[in-house]
Amino acid sequence: MVNLHRGEIEAVLDGKSYRLCLTLGALAELEHAFGEDDMLAVAERFEAGRIAAADAIRMIGAGLRGAGYDIADAAVGAMRVEGGAAGFVDIVARLLAATFTAGRVNGERGAEDNGPLAGRAA
Template sequence: MANRHRGEAALLVEGEALPMRLTLGALAELEQAFAVDSLPALGERFVTGRLSAGDIIRILAAGLRGAGRAIRDEDVAGLSFDGGLNGAIKAAIALLEATFGDDGEARPPQPPEA
C-alpha cells in the first residue's frame, strides 16, 4: 500500500499495485527529461494541466524507478494500466500530489524565507 506521507503513490497494472515514489534522483531525471533547471520550473510544467502521453510515461517511469523498480520508459509505455489511459493519468496525478502537495495543485515546496 502506498504511503502518501512518504510521497508514495501506486500504479495499478493488471490488478497489481506497483509502488511509485519521486526521489530526489527521480526528480532530477524529470528535470532533465523536461529540460527545466529547477524544481519550481518542473512544478510549473506540471500545473499547466497540458501533459502529453509521453509526459505521463516519463512521470510514471521515474516514479517506478524511484521506488526501486528497474524499468525503462519504453516498458512503461507497453503496460496494461487498470482503468486504461484514465488510470495512468490518475496515477501520475496522485504521484505528483504525493510529492509536491495534496491540495490538488502540483508545486514543489518553496525554501524557507531567511
C-alpha cells in the same frame, strides 16, 4: 504499503500493484528529460492540466525507478492501466500531489487545495 508522508503512491499497472515515489534522483531525471531548471518547474509543467503521453511515460517510469523498480520507460509505455489514458493521467496527478504536498499537517493546505504547488512561497 505506501507512505504518503514520504511522497509514495500505489498504482496498478498491467494488473500488478506498484509503489511509486519521486525521489530527488527521480526528480533530477525528470528535470533533465524535460529540460527544466528545477523540480518545481517540472510540477508547473503539469499543473496546467495538459500532459503528453511521452511525459506520462517518463513521470511514471521515474516514479517506479524512484521506488526501486528497474523498469525502463519503454516497458512503461507498453503497460496498461484501468481507465486507459485517463488512468495514466490520474497516476501522474496523484504522484505529483504526493511529491509536492506530502506531510502537510496542522491545517496547512493539502493536495486537494490547488494542485501540487499549493502553498508554495512566491
